[in-house]
Amino acid sequence: MNDDFFIVRPMTASDFHSDLLGPVLKVQEDLKVTGKENARVGEEGEWAALDWAAWTLGQRHPSVNKGLEYLTHLPKVLTVPHLHEISITFKDALLASSSRKFREQKTSGPDLEIAFLATHYIRQRHREALLYSYVVARSGGTWGSRERADLVALGVDGWSGKVGDGLVQRSGLAGEGVVEFLEKAGEEEMMATEISFSSFAGVPKIPFPSPMPKPLKLDQCLGSWWTSEDSEEEIDAVWLFRRLAFEEYYCGDLLLTAILNLTPEPGLTSLLPRPNSFFQPPPIVDDDDASPQRPHIYDVPHLPLTRTWEEADFTLETLFPSWTDLPPEGVNLLDWTLRLLGRYRYTMGSSPSHFTSIRSLASMNQLKRLMEGRPEMALLAVNDDIPAYTKEKQRKQMGEQLRQWGEERWPGREAWELSD
Structure with missing residues (x-):
């Protein structure tokens, strides 16, 4: 999208989007948008539409309720697959907004700023996918002694820092790293953009509230399972995922940051399913009830497209029901997760403007x-x-x-x- 703009210096497509790194999101960290359910219908300007977009996104991703960065007044890249997802996930909000013919019309539903919603939607879906990868897909659906031992070995409990600390440097995408990355992939070089973050690094820093170093307390984040005297006790991974992603969302962000800072493994490896990890869907009981085709979610990786997180079913059994041509070994979780994360890849950066x-x-x-x-x-x-x-x-x-x-x-x- 381009709004009353002039490009006054040579630039390339990579300054805005590349196949390798995804869209370049440009945000203004000193201006906060806070979601409001009762958006001010008919108010002059864009803020009512921004407020309602933030509130709408917060119903599915509560971590945004602490505030979202305003988007800089620059061209914005929107992708058809993400817009299609949004049209399914927030169909009621879009329907209400579409009943308005003019921006400041004082009747019908509130405005919804789609560019703002789509930009932050990509970030939240990638965050959700990272947590799902680590908590559910990597464990296979149950947390037990192996997951506990991994956290103990890394020294995660008590790690102190801020969300996103040190991750860009660790990813190798800071400074000239981006240039080399794009060159190896055969993509155009960025001519007027400085990258501050890439989703390949994990989770970005969060400006709201003002970031202060905090110790990671696993007894608060992981609940009674972490403090249990029974080291063999197991818990449902989906329950833990919902807790870290939506209920205690700061715990989720800080846990990801701590693991990536403490692990010796490169990139996001420590958050991904282990090689040769497969999920075997429940066996087909009645051949007449079996689906002959792979589920859409397998071919186009995504997590549930529900308006709120409470109504979503994140179990592997629901995501991957049996189908007749399922490979004997089951669903390759590493392959599916990599494609899921790739679907929501993005970078954050700035251009002189x-x-x-x-x-x-x-x-x-x-x-x-x-x-x-x-x-x-x-x-x-x-x-x-x-x-x-x-x-x-x-x-x-x-x-x-x-x-x-x-x-x-x-x-x-x-x-x-x-x-x-």
Whole structure:
């Protein structure tokens, strides 16, 4: 999506999206959006739509209720598969929003800012997939003595830090690492974007609330199972996943951060199912009831597309019912999980940019001086905010100045431009 923008310096598609790293999400960490169920219908501007989008996402992913970063006023990349998922997951919210013909209409349902929702949806689905990979897929559905021993060996209990600490550097995607990564994959080099995080690193830092180092207390995060005197006690992995992903979500984020910082294994290996991990769906009792085709969730990996997390069934048995051409060894959990994480891959970064508002002739002069003083700028947003009381003569003068500036900066006609 592109809104009143000029690209004022050479850039490539990789500055916005690459097949390898996914979309480049650009957020503004000093401006928080907090979800509100009773969004202000008909309010001027975009904030009512942002508030309701955040609230809608928070019903499925409660970790966003602490606040979400505002999106910078830059072009946004939206993908059809993710939009399709959103249309299924939040169909009621989208239906209510679609009943509105105009942004500030004071009747019908509240607005919903789809670009904001889609951007943060990708982040939350990747976080959910990481936790599901570690807690459920890696264990096969039950936590017991092996999982306890792994945590003890790493020294996770009591680890102190902030969510996302040290993960970008550990991933090798900081600085020139991104350039090398894209080059090896045969992708275009980024020309005006600096990457601050990649989903290959794990979980990003969270700005809200203000991050402070906290010790990881497994007795609080994992409940009575961790403090049980019976070292052989087992618990349901799906129960634990729901607890870490949705109920005690800060525990989930900090646990992932601690494991990735403490493990000697490269990348996300310590969170993935072990090689040759297979899930064997329940046997087919009646051949007449068996599905002849693989379940859609196997071919297009995703977790349940429910409006709220409470109504979702995350059991492996539900995700993978038996089908007639199921391989004898069952479902390869490592293969499926890698494809699941790949579906929601993304990066976070920034490009030199500026947002300006044209309100008077003085605004145009300021714009010209700004462009002369910032040759590194890559993206420029120019909002037409000329007041309604502005005289027609002044309007024409501002329009002429803007046209003249454009012709000076981009003389001649490009091959893709229509002729007069």
